[in-house]
Amino acid sequence: MGPIGENEFFFLMQGLKWTVLLAIVGFIGGGIFGILIALLRTSKTKVARRITAGYIGVFQGTPLLMQLFVVYYGVALLGIEVNAWIAVAIAFTLHASAFLGEIWRGSIEAVPKGQTEAANALGLHYVSRMKDVILPQALKISMPATIGFLVQLIKGTSLAAIVGFIELTRAGQIISNQTYRPLLVFGIVGAIYFIICWPLSHAGSGLEKRMAKAAR
Protein backbone atom coordinates (compact mmCIF):
# COMPACT_ATOMS: atom_id res chain seq x y z
CA MET A 1 0.00 0.00 0.00
CA GLY A 2 1.26 3.42 -0.89
CA PRO A 3 0.62 6.70 0.82
CA ILE A 4 -1.86 9.29 -0.43
CA GLY A 5 0.16 12.44 -0.56
CA GLU A 6 0.25 15.74 -2.33
CA ASN A 7 0.86 14.21 -5.76
CA GLU A 8 -2.08 11.86 -5.55
CA PHE A 9 -4.31 14.61 -4.32
CA PHE A 10 -3.15 16.89 -7.12
CA PHE A 11 -3.97 14.13 -9.61
CA LEU A 12 -7.50 13.89 -8.20
CA MET A 13 -7.86 17.66 -8.50
CA GLN A 14 -6.82 17.41 -12.15
CA GLY A 15 -9.62 14.87 -12.58
CA LEU A 16 -12.04 17.14 -10.75
CA LYS A 17 -11.15 19.97 -13.11
CA TRP A 18 -12.25 17.84 -16.08
CA THR A 19 -15.38 16.70 -14.28
CA VAL A 20 -16.39 20.30 -13.65
CA LEU A 21 -15.44 21.39 -17.18
CA LEU A 22 -17.42 18.54 -18.73
CA ALA A 23 -20.45 19.33 -16.61
CA ILE A 24 -20.21 23.03 -17.54
CA VAL A 25 -19.80 22.33 -21.24
CA GLY A 26 -22.63 19.80 -21.18
CA PHE A 27 -24.85 22.18 -19.28
CA ILE A 28 -24.16 25.21 -21.45
CA GLY A 29 -24.25 23.29 -24.74
CA GLY A 30 -27.27 21.36 -23.55
CA GLY A 31 -28.88 24.59 -22.37
CA ILE A 32 -28.51 26.30 -25.73
CA PHE A 33 -29.76 23.32 -27.74
CA GLY A 34 -32.26 22.48 -25.02
CA ILE A 35 -34.00 25.85 -25.47
CA LEU A 36 -34.20 25.17 -29.19
CA ILE A 37 -35.61 21.70 -28.55
CA ALA A 38 -38.15 23.09 -26.08
CA LEU A 39 -39.24 25.80 -28.54
CA LEU A 40 -39.59 23.32 -31.39
CA ARG A 41 -41.38 20.89 -29.09
CA THR A 42 -43.99 23.59 -28.30
CA SER A 43 -44.17 25.08 -31.81
CA LYS A 44 -47.20 25.08 -34.05
CA THR A 45 -45.45 22.96 -36.67
CA LYS A 46 -46.36 19.33 -36.31
CA VAL A 47 -43.20 18.05 -38.02
CA ALA A 48 -40.98 20.03 -35.63
CA ARG A 49 -42.92 18.68 -32.64
CA ARG A 50 -42.64 15.09 -33.91
CA ILE A 51 -38.92 15.26 -34.67
CA THR A 52 -38.03 16.79 -31.32
CA ALA A 53 -40.28 14.31 -29.52
CA GLY A 54 -38.34 11.52 -31.25
CA TYR A 55 -35.01 13.11 -30.33
CA ILE A 56 -36.04 13.41 -26.68
CA GLY A 57 -37.37 9.85 -26.72
CA VAL A 58 -34.11 8.41 -28.05
CA PHE A 59 -31.86 10.22 -25.56
CA GLN A 60 -34.12 9.62 -22.59
CA GLY A 61 -34.67 6.00 -23.54
CA THR A 62 -31.04 4.93 -23.88
CA PRO A 63 -28.22 4.83 -21.32
CA LEU A 64 -25.81 7.76 -21.26
CA LEU A 65 -22.98 5.24 -21.42
CA MET A 66 -24.25 3.94 -24.74
CA GLN A 67 -24.65 7.49 -26.05
CA LEU A 68 -21.01 8.16 -25.18
CA PHE A 69 -19.90 5.05 -27.05
CA VAL A 70 -21.98 5.83 -30.11
CA VAL A 71 -20.73 9.40 -30.39
CA TYR A 72 -17.12 8.49 -29.59
CA TYR A 73 -16.87 5.66 -32.11
CA GLY A 74 -19.50 7.07 -34.47
CA VAL A 75 -17.56 10.28 -35.04
CA ALA A 76 -14.44 8.23 -35.73
CA LEU A 77 -16.36 6.08 -38.23
CA LEU A 78 -17.35 9.23 -40.11
CA GLY A 79 -13.63 9.64 -40.70
CA ILE A 80 -13.36 12.73 -38.55
CA GLU A 81 -10.39 12.72 -36.24
CA VAL A 82 -11.48 14.16 -32.92
CA ASN A 83 -10.00 13.80 -29.50
CA ALA A 84 -11.89 12.27 -26.62
CA TRP A 85 -12.62 15.66 -25.13
CA ILE A 86 -14.58 16.89 -28.18
CA ALA A 87 -16.44 13.61 -28.60
CA VAL A 88 -17.44 13.51 -24.96
CA ALA A 89 -18.48 17.19 -25.02
CA ILE A 90 -20.71 16.49 -28.03
CA ALA A 91 -22.26 13.46 -26.35
CA PHE A 92 -23.00 15.37 -23.14
CA THR A 93 -24.43 18.29 -25.08
CA LEU A 94 -26.79 15.99 -26.98
CA HIS A 95 -27.76 14.15 -23.81
CA ALA A 96 -28.34 17.32 -21.78
CA SER A 97 -30.24 19.07 -24.57
CA ALA A 98 -32.79 16.24 -24.69
CA PHE A 99 -33.38 16.27 -20.94
CA LEU A 100 -33.35 20.06 -20.54
CA GLY A 101 -35.52 20.41 -23.65
CA GLU A 102 -38.14 18.16 -22.09
CA ILE A 103 -37.95 19.91 -18.70
CA TRP A 104 -38.35 23.32 -20.35
CA ARG A 105 -41.12 22.13 -22.65
CA GLY A 106 -43.08 21.28 -19.54
CA SER A 107 -42.33 24.67 -18.00
CA ILE A 108 -43.30 26.57 -21.14
CA GLU A 109 -46.61 24.72 -21.13
CA ALA A 110 -47.03 25.46 -17.42
CA VAL A 111 -47.07 29.23 -18.03
CA PRO A 112 -50.75 30.21 -17.95
CA LYS A 113 -52.43 30.54 -21.36
CA GLY A 114 -53.54 34.06 -20.46
CA GLN A 115 -49.93 35.24 -20.74
CA THR A 116 -49.74 34.21 -24.38
CA GLU A 117 -53.15 35.71 -25.02
CA ALA A 118 -52.23 39.02 -23.43
CA ALA A 119 -49.00 39.13 -25.45
CA ASN A 120 -50.93 38.32 -28.62
CA ALA A 121 -53.58 40.92 -27.89
CA LEU A 122 -50.82 43.51 -27.50
CA GLY A 123 -49.52 42.53 -30.93
CA LEU A 124 -46.24 41.02 -29.69
CA HIS A 125 -44.64 38.66 -32.17
CA TYR A 126 -43.30 35.18 -31.48
CA VAL A 127 -39.74 36.24 -30.62
CA SER A 128 -40.76 38.94 -28.16
CA ARG A 129 -43.60 36.82 -26.80
CA MET A 130 -41.14 34.04 -25.99
CA LYS A 131 -38.11 36.10 -24.99
CA ASP A 132 -39.90 38.77 -22.95
CA VAL A 133 -42.99 37.04 -21.64
CA ILE A 134 -43.01 33.23 -21.69
CA LEU A 135 -39.39 32.07 -21.26
CA PRO A 136 -38.55 34.20 -18.19
CA GLN A 137 -41.57 32.71 -16.43
CA ALA A 138 -40.91 29.20 -17.75
CA LEU A 139 -37.26 29.23 -16.65
CA LYS A 140 -38.31 30.26 -13.17
CA ILE A 141 -40.82 27.41 -13.01
CA SER A 142 -38.16 24.99 -14.27
CA MET A 143 -35.43 25.96 -11.78
CA PRO A 144 -35.84 23.05 -9.32
CA ALA A 145 -35.95 20.46 -12.11
CA THR A 146 -33.11 22.14 -14.00
CA ILE A 147 -30.87 22.10 -10.93
CA GLY A 148 -31.86 18.49 -10.31
CA PHE A 149 -30.73 17.61 -13.80
CA LEU A 150 -27.46 19.52 -13.38
CA VAL A 151 -26.68 17.33 -10.35
CA GLN A 152 -27.40 14.21 -12.42
CA LEU A 153 -25.16 15.56 -15.17
CA ILE A 154 -22.23 16.21 -12.80
CA LYS A 155 -22.41 12.64 -11.53
CA GLY A 156 -22.96 11.36 -15.07
CA THR A 157 -19.62 12.78 -16.20
CA SER A 158 -17.99 9.83 -14.42
CA LEU A 159 -19.12 7.69 -17.37
CA ALA A 160 -16.71 9.59 -19.62
CA ALA A 161 -14.01 7.42 -18.05
CA ILE A 162 -15.14 4.60 -20.31
CA VAL A 163 -13.74 6.27 -23.42
CA GLY A 164 -10.44 6.98 -21.74
CA PHE A 165 -11.26 10.31 -20.27
CA ILE A 166 -9.48 10.97 -16.99
CA GLU A 167 -12.06 12.80 -14.93
CA LEU A 168 -12.54 12.55 -11.18
CA THR A 169 -13.75 8.94 -10.97
CA ARG A 170 -11.14 7.64 -13.41
CA ALA A 171 -8.44 9.61 -11.58
CA GLY A 172 -9.62 7.95 -8.38
CA GLN A 173 -9.41 4.54 -10.00
CA ILE A 174 -5.84 5.18 -11.14
CA ILE A 175 -4.75 6.38 -7.70
CA SER A 176 -6.50 3.44 -6.09
CA ASN A 177 -4.62 1.05 -8.37
CA GLN A 178 -1.34 2.71 -7.48
CA THR A 179 -1.88 2.90 -3.75
CA TYR A 180 -4.05 -0.16 -3.14
CA ARG A 181 -6.30 1.94 -0.89
CA PRO A 182 -9.60 1.80 -2.78
CA LEU A 183 -11.85 2.56 0.17
CA LEU A 184 -9.92 5.63 1.19
CA VAL A 185 -9.49 6.92 -2.36
CA PHE A 186 -13.08 6.40 -3.40
CA GLY A 187 -14.17 7.79 -0.06
CA ILE A 188 -12.36 11.00 -0.95
CA VAL A 189 -13.73 10.95 -4.51
CA GLY A 190 -17.26 10.43 -3.21
CA ALA A 191 -16.84 13.27 -0.72
CA ILE A 192 -15.74 15.60 -3.52
CA TYR A 193 -18.84 14.77 -5.59
CA PHE A 194 -20.97 15.27 -2.51
CA ILE A 195 -19.46 18.66 -1.71
CA ILE A 196 -20.36 19.85 -5.22
CA CYS A 197 -23.75 18.20 -5.62
CA TRP A 198 -25.30 18.48 -2.19
CA PRO A 199 -25.40 22.32 -2.04
CA LEU A 200 -26.94 22.32 -5.52
CA SER A 201 -29.62 19.79 -4.53
CA HIS A 202 -30.21 21.77 -1.38
CA ALA A 203 -30.59 25.02 -3.33
CA GLY A 204 -32.96 23.24 -5.71
CA SER A 205 -35.27 21.95 -3.01
CA GLY A 206 -35.07 25.32 -1.27
CA LEU A 207 -36.28 26.98 -4.46
CA GLU A 208 -39.04 24.42 -4.78
CA LYS A 209 -40.29 25.16 -1.28
CA ARG A 210 -40.17 28.90 -1.87
CA MET A 211 -42.10 28.56 -5.11
CA ALA A 212 -44.70 26.28 -3.52
CA LYS A 213 -45.20 28.94 -0.86
CA ALA A 214 -45.51 31.70 -3.44
CA ALA A 215 -48.07 29.68 -5.37
CA ARG A 216 -50.29 29.29 -2.34
Add this chain to the structure above:
Amino acid sequence: MLNSANDQPTLISLEDVQKWYGAFHALKSISLSVRKGEKIVLCGPSGSGKSTLIRCINALETIEEGKIVVEGQVLDGSTKSIDAIRREVGMVFQSFNLFPHMTVLQNCTLAPMRVRGTSRTDAERLARKYLERVRVLDQAEKYPAQLSGGQQQRVAIARALCMEPKVMLFDEPTSALDPEMVKEVLDTMIGLARDGMTMICVTHEMGFARQVADRVIFMASGEIVEEAEPEVFFKSPKHQRTKTFLGEILAHH
Protein backbone atom coordinates in the same frame (compact mmCIF):
# COMPACT_ATOMS: atom_id res chain seq x y z
CA MET B 1 -75.89 57.89 -23.86
CA LEU B 2 -72.81 60.02 -23.74
CA ASN B 3 -72.64 61.06 -27.33
CA SER B 4 -74.45 60.48 -30.53
CA ALA B 5 -72.41 58.13 -32.63
CA ASN B 6 -74.90 57.84 -35.43
CA ASP B 7 -72.98 60.01 -37.86
CA GLN B 8 -69.62 58.33 -37.17
CA PRO B 9 -67.95 55.92 -39.60
CA THR B 10 -68.05 52.19 -38.99
CA LEU B 11 -64.97 50.93 -37.15
CA ILE B 12 -65.74 47.25 -36.80
CA SER B 13 -68.03 45.11 -38.85
CA LEU B 14 -68.85 41.45 -38.56
CA GLU B 15 -70.80 39.79 -41.33
CA ASP B 16 -72.39 36.41 -40.89
CA VAL B 17 -69.61 35.12 -38.63
CA GLN B 18 -69.71 31.40 -37.83
CA LYS B 19 -67.55 29.60 -35.33
CA TRP B 20 -67.43 26.00 -34.23
CA TYR B 21 -65.51 24.25 -31.48
CA GLY B 22 -65.57 20.80 -32.99
CA ALA B 23 -69.25 19.97 -33.23
CA PHE B 24 -70.29 22.83 -30.96
CA HIS B 25 -71.64 25.79 -32.89
CA ALA B 26 -70.25 28.66 -30.78
CA LEU B 27 -71.20 31.62 -32.96
CA LYS B 28 -74.19 31.44 -35.27
CA SER B 29 -74.21 33.95 -38.13
CA ILE B 30 -73.24 36.94 -36.07
CA SER B 31 -73.56 40.28 -37.83
CA LEU B 32 -72.67 43.43 -36.02
CA SER B 33 -71.32 46.82 -36.86
CA VAL B 34 -69.74 49.21 -34.42
CA ARG B 35 -69.31 52.88 -35.21
CA LYS B 36 -66.45 55.01 -34.01
CA GLY B 37 -67.06 56.18 -30.45
CA GLU B 38 -69.81 53.67 -29.80
CA LYS B 39 -70.01 51.83 -26.50
CA ILE B 40 -71.50 48.40 -26.69
CA VAL B 41 -72.31 46.12 -23.82
CA LEU B 42 -72.56 42.43 -24.58
CA CYS B 43 -74.39 40.31 -22.07
CA GLY B 44 -75.90 36.90 -21.86
CA PRO B 45 -75.70 33.65 -19.91
CA SER B 46 -72.36 31.90 -19.65
CA GLY B 47 -71.54 29.85 -22.70
CA SER B 48 -73.59 32.14 -24.91
CA GLY B 49 -70.57 33.07 -27.02
CA LYS B 50 -70.09 36.68 -25.94
CA SER B 51 -66.44 36.28 -24.94
CA THR B 52 -65.79 34.17 -28.02
CA LEU B 53 -67.28 36.94 -30.14
CA ILE B 54 -64.94 39.66 -28.91
CA ARG B 55 -61.97 37.30 -28.98
CA CYS B 56 -62.63 36.76 -32.68
CA ILE B 57 -62.34 40.49 -33.32
CA ASN B 58 -58.63 40.55 -32.39
CA ALA B 59 -58.00 37.07 -33.75
CA LEU B 60 -57.43 35.33 -30.43
CA GLU B 61 -59.98 32.92 -31.87
CA THR B 62 -60.31 31.97 -35.50
CA ILE B 63 -63.61 31.96 -37.34
CA GLU B 64 -64.80 29.33 -39.79
CA GLU B 65 -67.03 31.52 -41.92
CA GLY B 66 -67.95 35.14 -42.36
CA LYS B 67 -66.06 38.37 -42.50
CA ILE B 68 -64.53 40.63 -39.87
CA VAL B 69 -63.33 44.10 -40.83
CA VAL B 70 -61.61 46.47 -38.42
CA GLU B 71 -60.78 49.97 -39.62
CA GLY B 72 -60.95 48.87 -43.24
CA GLN B 73 -58.62 45.94 -42.60
CA VAL B 74 -60.17 42.59 -43.48
CA LEU B 75 -59.18 39.88 -41.02
CA ASP B 76 -58.16 37.13 -43.42
CA GLY B 77 -55.97 35.07 -41.09
CA SER B 78 -52.72 36.40 -42.56
CA THR B 79 -50.07 37.61 -40.13
CA LYS B 80 -50.23 41.03 -41.78
CA SER B 81 -53.95 41.46 -41.21
CA ILE B 82 -53.74 40.10 -37.66
CA ASP B 83 -50.88 42.50 -36.84
CA ALA B 84 -52.71 45.45 -38.36
CA ILE B 85 -55.86 44.70 -36.37
CA ARG B 86 -54.12 44.01 -33.07
CA ARG B 87 -52.37 47.36 -33.35
CA GLU B 88 -55.77 49.08 -33.32
CA VAL B 89 -57.55 46.88 -30.83
CA GLY B 90 -56.75 46.79 -27.12
CA MET B 91 -58.04 44.08 -24.82
CA VAL B 92 -58.64 43.72 -21.10
CA PHE B 93 -59.14 40.24 -19.67
CA GLN B 94 -61.14 38.88 -16.77
CA SER B 95 -57.98 37.54 -15.12
CA PHE B 96 -55.89 40.69 -15.85
CA ASN B 97 -53.05 38.65 -17.42
CA LEU B 98 -50.39 41.12 -16.37
CA PHE B 99 -46.84 39.87 -16.85
CA PRO B 100 -45.89 38.86 -13.28
CA HIS B 101 -42.11 39.10 -13.77
CA MET B 102 -42.25 42.72 -14.90
CA THR B 103 -42.97 45.88 -12.97
CA VAL B 104 -46.13 47.83 -13.70
CA LEU B 105 -44.10 50.27 -15.80
CA GLN B 106 -42.40 47.47 -17.75
CA ASN B 107 -45.78 45.86 -18.40
CA CYS B 108 -46.87 49.09 -20.02
CA THR B 109 -43.72 49.84 -22.03
CA LEU B 110 -43.09 46.37 -23.51
CA ALA B 111 -45.56 46.43 -26.39
CA PRO B 112 -44.97 50.04 -27.51
CA MET B 113 -41.21 49.33 -27.59
CA ARG B 114 -41.42 45.94 -29.29
CA VAL B 115 -44.38 46.49 -31.62
CA ARG B 116 -44.24 50.18 -32.43
CA GLY B 117 -40.50 50.63 -31.99
CA THR B 118 -41.01 53.45 -29.52
CA SER B 119 -37.87 54.47 -27.62
CA ARG B 120 -37.72 53.58 -23.93
CA THR B 121 -37.96 57.24 -22.91
CA ASP B 122 -41.06 57.83 -25.01
CA ALA B 123 -42.62 54.52 -23.99
CA GLU B 124 -42.12 55.39 -20.32
CA ARG B 125 -43.58 58.84 -20.80
CA LEU B 126 -46.60 57.26 -22.49
CA ALA B 127 -46.90 54.63 -19.76
CA ARG B 128 -46.79 57.25 -17.00
CA LYS B 129 -49.48 59.26 -18.77
CA TYR B 130 -51.88 56.32 -18.91
CA LEU B 131 -50.97 55.02 -15.44
CA GLU B 132 -51.80 58.49 -14.16
CA ARG B 133 -55.08 58.35 -16.02
CA VAL B 134 -56.10 55.08 -14.37
CA ARG B 135 -54.71 56.43 -11.06
CA VAL B 136 -52.01 53.84 -10.35
CA LEU B 137 -48.96 55.93 -11.26
CA ASP B 138 -47.72 55.65 -7.66
CA GLN B 139 -47.46 51.88 -8.14
CA ALA B 140 -45.33 52.08 -11.31
CA GLU B 141 -42.26 50.41 -9.84
CA LYS B 142 -44.13 47.59 -8.10
CA TYR B 143 -44.78 44.09 -9.39
CA PRO B 144 -48.36 43.01 -10.19
CA ALA B 145 -48.50 40.60 -7.23
CA GLN B 146 -47.98 43.55 -4.86
CA LEU B 147 -51.16 45.24 -6.13
CA SER B 148 -54.82 44.69 -5.30
CA GLY B 149 -57.06 43.14 -7.93
CA GLY B 150 -58.63 46.46 -8.78
CA GLN B 151 -55.23 48.08 -9.19
CA GLN B 152 -54.05 45.20 -11.36
CA GLN B 153 -57.02 45.52 -13.65
CA ARG B 154 -56.46 49.27 -13.96
CA VAL B 155 -52.84 48.58 -14.86
CA ALA B 156 -54.09 46.14 -17.49
CA ILE B 157 -56.29 48.91 -18.90
CA ALA B 158 -53.32 51.29 -18.95
CA ARG B 159 -51.16 48.65 -20.62
CA ALA B 160 -53.71 48.30 -23.42
CA LEU B 161 -54.07 52.08 -23.73
CA CYS B 162 -50.31 52.47 -24.18
CA MET B 163 -50.72 50.99 -27.66
CA GLU B 164 -53.16 53.86 -28.30
CA PRO B 165 -55.84 51.58 -29.71
CA LYS B 166 -58.91 52.78 -31.58
CA VAL B 167 -61.11 50.17 -29.92
CA MET B 168 -61.02 48.58 -26.49
CA LEU B 169 -62.44 45.13 -25.86
CA PHE B 170 -63.32 44.24 -22.27
CA ASP B 171 -63.85 40.57 -21.45
CA GLU B 172 -65.70 40.49 -18.12
CA PRO B 173 -63.22 42.93 -16.59
CA THR B 174 -64.82 42.98 -13.14
CA SER B 175 -65.86 39.35 -12.76
CA ALA B 176 -62.70 38.28 -10.95
CA LEU B 177 -62.70 41.22 -8.56
CA ASP B 178 -63.77 41.49 -4.96
CA PRO B 179 -66.98 43.53 -4.76
CA GLU B 180 -65.32 46.57 -3.21
CA MET B 181 -62.93 46.84 -6.16
CA VAL B 182 -65.50 46.65 -8.91
CA LYS B 183 -66.34 50.32 -8.71
CA GLU B 184 -62.81 51.62 -9.21
CA VAL B 185 -62.47 49.60 -12.40
CA LEU B 186 -65.91 50.59 -13.67
CA ASP B 187 -65.15 54.25 -12.92
CA THR B 188 -62.00 53.95 -15.00
CA MET B 189 -64.02 52.45 -17.84
CA ILE B 190 -66.66 55.16 -17.56
CA GLY B 191 -63.90 57.77 -17.77
CA LEU B 192 -62.59 56.09 -20.89
CA ALA B 193 -66.07 56.06 -22.39
CA ARG B 194 -66.48 59.77 -21.63
CA ASP B 195 -63.26 60.47 -23.53
CA GLY B 196 -64.84 58.97 -26.61
CA MET B 197 -63.15 55.54 -26.76
CA THR B 198 -64.92 52.94 -28.85
CA MET B 199 -65.66 50.08 -26.49
CA ILE B 200 -67.13 46.62 -26.59
CA CYS B 201 -67.66 45.29 -23.09
CA VAL B 202 -68.70 41.83 -22.09
CA THR B 203 -70.08 42.45 -18.62
CA HIS B 204 -72.91 41.70 -16.28
CA GLU B 205 -72.66 45.13 -14.67
CA MET B 206 -76.03 46.43 -15.72
CA GLY B 207 -75.51 49.73 -13.92
CA PHE B 208 -72.51 50.31 -16.16
CA ALA B 209 -74.56 49.33 -19.21
CA ARG B 210 -77.27 51.82 -18.28
CA GLN B 211 -74.76 54.55 -17.71
CA VAL B 212 -72.50 54.33 -20.73
CA ALA B 213 -73.81 51.92 -23.35
CA ASP B 214 -75.16 53.16 -26.66
CA ARG B 215 -76.42 49.69 -27.35
CA VAL B 216 -76.88 46.59 -25.24
CA ILE B 217 -76.66 43.29 -27.06
CA PHE B 218 -78.07 40.14 -25.55
CA MET B 219 -76.63 36.83 -26.71
CA ALA B 220 -77.75 33.30 -26.02
CA SER B 221 -76.59 29.99 -27.50
CA GLY B 222 -74.20 31.71 -29.90
CA GLU B 223 -76.80 34.05 -31.38
CA ILE B 224 -77.60 37.71 -31.00
CA VAL B 225 -81.09 37.52 -29.57
CA GLU B 226 -81.79 41.16 -29.01
CA GLU B 227 -80.13 44.52 -29.27
CA ALA B 228 -81.42 47.86 -28.17
CA GLU B 229 -80.56 51.12 -26.49
CA PRO B 230 -80.20 50.53 -22.76
CA GLU B 231 -83.41 52.27 -21.80
CA VAL B 232 -85.46 50.19 -24.18
CA PHE B 233 -83.46 47.07 -23.41
CA PHE B 234 -84.04 47.21 -19.67
CA LYS B 235 -87.59 48.58 -19.70
CA SER B 236 -89.17 46.57 -22.43
CA PRO B 237 -87.15 43.58 -23.58
CA LYS B 238 -88.90 41.82 -26.44
CA HIS B 239 -87.75 38.25 -26.14
CA GLN B 240 -88.62 35.83 -23.39
CA ARG B 241 -84.96 34.74 -23.01
CA THR B 242 -83.91 38.33 -22.47
CA LYS B 243 -86.62 38.81 -19.85
CA THR B 244 -85.59 35.66 -18.01
CA PHE B 245 -81.91 36.65 -18.11
CA LEU B 246 -82.62 40.18 -16.90
CA GLY B 247 -84.85 38.83 -14.17
CA GLU B 248 -82.03 36.61 -12.94
CA ILE B 249 -79.25 39.13 -13.20
CA LEU B 250 -81.12 42.11 -11.78
CA ALA B 251 -82.28 40.06 -8.81
CA HIS B 252 -78.63 39.87 -7.78
CA HIS B 253 -77.90 43.57 -8.06
